[in-house]
Amino acid sequence: MEIEETKLTISDIQESELAEAKAINSIRESCKLIPDPDEWLQGEISRNVLVTTIDAVLDWGRRSSVWPVNMGLACCAFEMIAMANARFDIARFGMELLRPTPRQADLCWVCGTITWRMAPALKRIYEQMAEPKWVLAMGSCAITGGPFRESYNVVPGVNCLLPVDVYVPGCPPRPEALLYGILLLHRKIGRGTIQKELAEKIEEWKQKMSLKAYLKGMWR
């Protein structure tokens, strides 16, 4: 078997290479150093931009603007009102907006004795709140039922109904104690990892709800 020689003419090679070389040369000749359009920013950025994680930023935002729904159920409510007023002033922590509607609230603030008659309303308000949501139990009645624990009409602690994040003991607690509880809650929110939380929540929802139940819940 005879191998056929490939016949490349010199003139062909030269032509294609010349064209390539010409293009390269034209680029080389017109080449200039293009200045960085953002160069003027460098000084500003280095002075003003901080690099951090998304979680840290979102947590900071969340914890600096917690809006409470005020469940003033009994006498503890007065300490809560005192705390909202100018002397103790929760506006310092970005929480001065006590929302009368659960739809706009992040923190369910249970101040006082919960009777069984009130329990469905409290539970419903909690369920109407949008995620993410937290619960703060204020005073011994909200924590364990307090002196009325054995009574026929008092819920023995709000943790029978809702998951509680922070307990503030006292009968009633002073506004300073409540402020400290709020700072603890802020610290707790600040430690949250939002991505992870979201993934966990979504898994939870998937397990809990069929689509039908979910839609039913939406229209409630």
Place this chain on the structure above:
Amino acid sequence: MTVALGVEAVARKVAETFPVTTITTDRDALIVPPESLLQVAQYLKDTPGFDFGYLTCLTAVDYTDYFEVVYHLTSLKHNHSLVLKTRCYDREKPTVPSVVSLWQGADLQEREAYDLMGIVFSGHPNLKRLFLWEGFPGYPLRRDYL
């Protein structure tokens, strides 16, 4: 200051008007049997000189032998007051006539007394549980509860 009326004088006057009923008194209250309560209350409300147009308070007491329903009446016209009581000895179903037809304010207070003490106010327009829920076992302010 509201002046409490002398009970004896009132009792005499009421006894003249209702000779059939047995009207007794204790230290500072007029005690009438439940059957004639509504008539006496009507009389105290409408008679000029008494004019008890305002029911300050209605409550019930458990004395183990009997239940006592207490009516605190006030006249805003003459600025005097009177305590009216009635006793019922039936522990199973103590029944007292409702005074909602005379004093609208009795509505919730009678419901409260029914809710916590189990006293049935006959003629009440809406006698349901107030603080507790339907189906709650027993009446918690009775002595024999628990």
